[in-house]
Amino acid sequence: MTTPTETRGDAAPAKATGRPRADAQAGREADGKIVHRLDQHIVEIVSDSGEGAQTCGKIFGTVSARMGNGVWTVEIIPAEIEPPARSPAGASGNRIRLGSREVTNWGDYTNLVIAFNEQVLLARHRAGALAPDATILLEDMWKRHDDPDILDQWSAAMEELGSADYRIIPVPMEKECLEVVDDARRGKNMFALGVLSAIYGRDRELLEGAIARRFAKKDDEITRRNVELLDRGMRWAEGHLDFQIEVPPTSDASAKVVMNGNQAIALGAIAAGLELASMYPITPASSVSHYLAEIFQDYGGILHQAEDEIAAAGVAIGASFSGKTAFTITSGPGMALKTEFLGLAIMTETPLVVVDVQRGGPSTGLPTRVEQSDLLAALFGQPGDAPHVVLAPATIEECFHSMVLARRIAETFRTVVIVLSDANLATGVQPFPRPEPRAEWQGSPPDQGAVPDGARPYEWDPRTGLSTRFIPGQEGGQFTATGLAHDEESHVAYDPQVNQRSSRARSRKLAVLQSTLTPPPIYGEGSGDLLVVGWGSTKGAIEEAVERARAEGLSVSSTHLTFLSPLPPGLTEMFGRFGRVMTVEINYSDEPDDPFITPENRRRGQLAWLLRAQTLVDVDCWTRVMAEPLRPGSIHEVIRDRLAVTGGVA
Amino acid sequence: MPSEQRVDLVLSALQGSLEGFRSAVARAVDEVRAELERRRQPAGVPPDPQALGALASRIMDPGRFAGLFAEDSLLDPEAYALLEQAHEALASLDAADDRMFVESIPEGASLRDAVEAGLGRLGVAFGAARVAELAREGRHRTNGHAGHLSHFPPPSWNRAERGLAPPLVVETPGATLRAGALAEFLDGAQKLVLVVQGAAPPAPLVRLITPGVLVVQTKEPEELGRLADFEGPAVAALFPEGSGAACFTHDPSAGTGLAERMAVEELPEVSDLRPVGAISAAQQAEELAQLASLSRVGAAAPAAPSTNGHAASGGGDSARPADRLAAWLLRQANLRDLG
Structure with a gap:
């Protein structure tokens, strides 16, 4: 076995920062290699946009999940569609966290990277994404490149990267791939997949099957060459690397499915019996419709791409009004455009499901990056009093x-x-127990029998605000629906009492729904010094942070809210059992110590705003908008800070 | 003309009032029937805890969800039974013929009690509607409200119900005709017609003349048609042809002055009077004297504002500007509907 020349020696000891160490449990030796047996590991594949690192990462993550590992993947997506090659801004790829138990978040720092050039690697280094002792497998063609500018860039990058204790292993990706394909850029991803699969002991049969599915619509020769590249990568790793990493599978042998959140929404919509999806393409929501486009019609569904966001909402409302079950899909900017139509659906009491896959920033913002900044807009974005349900x-x-x-x-x-x-x-991949769809989820079609004599389209029950839905074409069910305030018969309301009455009915429905909710479960003890409250995709990171803090003896618990409107019952009482309450969110809040910031003018995290208003509890917050998910280690440090624990994180 | 035939003629004359009440009853029957239908099935989607999916089992109480709708849409058996009884009572009134508006009094009975019984029987329409509403909202008391379905007399009626008051035709022996006791019923749009049989005092209804009440004594059934057209309370007595009864009309819509409102067509001689039942000759003479007096005073009296909201139209020459203004103000205030 020949070990490639490394820019640094063996992996240096990890700093005492709590970051996972790739070699922390290095032990037995097999076939001349050191096998590191770990309970979790984070690996990244990063390349220029268009070099296929994302495909590589998705296959690696899916196969790992199928082999029984806990998995959470995060896409590394450049902000631009076609960024310049070999630029830090163009870094594209996938980050996979593997675990021996269920993995609920992307973790802290990357332990192993395979990078297609030094510039994209530099981007990840500068982003602070890499553990200081990370192992890096780096395409080495650039250090011998003919272009002196590239050589300069390489040298500068190596110098900058040298500030860390990375173990950098050169990999002749270009050279190896050219043995199989004419254009190495179209082969490096499968070669890299082979290298990683050899390191982590991935099942070749599963890999070959995954590649076949990936290229199922292309010529068989394409699949054959990609499998050959895979094998070449595996052979290279077996012949040139002195280590392997073993992350044992979880003990849970139950049947699982592996998919990302947008796929899950698409499949969930089909399982729920939704019949029409109307959308306009927008990142990061579009892939929901991509999945639906492939299979929705097989289940009787209709996917409609409208001419714009507003029309997409209108089509869904119209379909629902006429008796179909409909939803629309969008992201923040699309939500802004749909605002008026959402008000129409609320006023006409037309059932409608709206999926908002949030992205970063106001306006166009950060289309490919994560943020939780649509909460208040989703809750209160409609003019007038427009009560509706929000869940995350x-x-x-x-x-x-x-x-x-x-x-x-x-x-x-x-x-x-x-x-x-x-x-x-949306882009994260995680295995979860295979759902067992039930006929009840789809419900029965709306009753289209004759409307009972005397029944009215808005026969608001005085206690619950609920009324029976009429469907056009139903005998005796014809009525005119407009956005105007209306009475029980859907006649335009000129009587001021009517608007009061109808507003009360629409509002009352939320209280009725809330009466069926249970207080959210508490992760940890039911009382203590600090309660961390979260919502949406931060759950896994928060709970992992709480677990670490509790292991240190800290009195901290967390709870996670699924319903944001209405809020679940019992929050005020729950908050009262803790010395402090703090939300953790991916949206912006002012730091209390910043210039000009006072307790009165401080803009807080969006859930914190809501909870303070609803419970009158002095809810604190910690939020970040770093265009990436929150790390459990960061939350852990905040917990320690709030509880005034001195000393670094162990 | 036989009494029964006269009653038919009276009912025919009152057809407008009858139809107004019947229409209200029919609407109530439809509404309560629809409510019964709705309460058999829950509003919206039938509750099925499984239909909420796996996520709901962690954050919701599916049983409470289902129970909420059962509780909301499906009335408890007691309330539902009461709603059914209300529907039955209304449907019974709806199906009855015009004879339900007739009450017959035996000799010696109380006219007042008979009128209250008759109106209480017809007033079940209002009582049933009230019970239906209370049952629908879960505010019913079975013991307290079931009685509304058999007897719901005028003192229990609200303003709106008094505006829809059913007309009542009372076949009464002349000897029981103590009309003064009827004053308490003359409110809203109540119409009372007494079909008098046998000997009777000549001017009993004089005691009921007040500015807003239409009072008619006549021997011609067709004269009673004006009751159906009059919006306020009215009372009439139809005497047999050839009887010695006075014939007169006090019509508030005819003008603001007593002279305009009073029209006396026939005034019998005092010397002919004899006791009728317990009604003495002196009492009859007093009523006749009052009628004569009103007729004379009316002719000389200045116009006064009408309290039923109908200003004089033909009496404009004699009405002073101040009176017309007062009448207009009263109309605007809609005092007739108060109470």
């Missing part, structure tokens, strides 16, 4: 099941239900 799945699995729940609530309460997902869930 916290896991990929919940993305699936939230569609079943959203449809049922929308129809039962004749209202709009917004499902707040985010880019972290």
